[in-house]
Amino acid sequence: MDASQFTRYETARILGARALQIAMNAPLLIKISEEDLEKVKYDALKIAEIEFESNVLPISVKKPYPEKKEERLKRMKGKTEDKKVEDKETREEEEIAKEGEIMELANPEDEVEGDISEEAESGED
Numbered sequence: 001m002d003a004s005q006f007t008r009y010e011t012a013r014i015l016g017a018r019a020l021q022i023a024m025n026a027p028l029l030i031k032i033s034e035e036d037l038e039k040v041k042y043d044a045l046k047i048a049e050i051e052f053e054s055n056v057l058p059i060s061v062k063k064p065y066p067e068k069k070e071e072r073l074k075r076m077k078g079k080t081e082d083k084k085v086e087d088k089e090t091r092e093e094e095e096i097a098k099e100g101e102i103m104e105l106a107n108p109e110d111e112v113e114g115d116i117s118e119e120a121e122s123g124e125d
Helices: 008-023 034-039 044-053 082-102 114-121
Strands: none
Touching: 008 044
16 A cells, blocks of 8 residues: 555554564665664664655555445334324323432522521621
């Protein structure tokens, strides 16, 4: 594969893997002169970049693609009656209401302001 066909994440992964191999004394896949090695200061990552750009790395990337499914939409036979749907919705609402009785909404009348107002009136002058 050409180097331009990889994403930056794939490129980083390939370079990192190859640089690790080179750092652990793996043989170089491309002939690099002693001068060039001194220019890059024997840096494994730079050597991996040179190999990557010359397309000699035997590292491949598997890119999974989503499966294409060709199905027709299934149509329900017969019409659903609005009455059945409404009954089902009301049953669900009743169940939710039963479960939700523990947590009721707070009303402004339920709030107690006695403690706060007394402290403010007797506060510092």
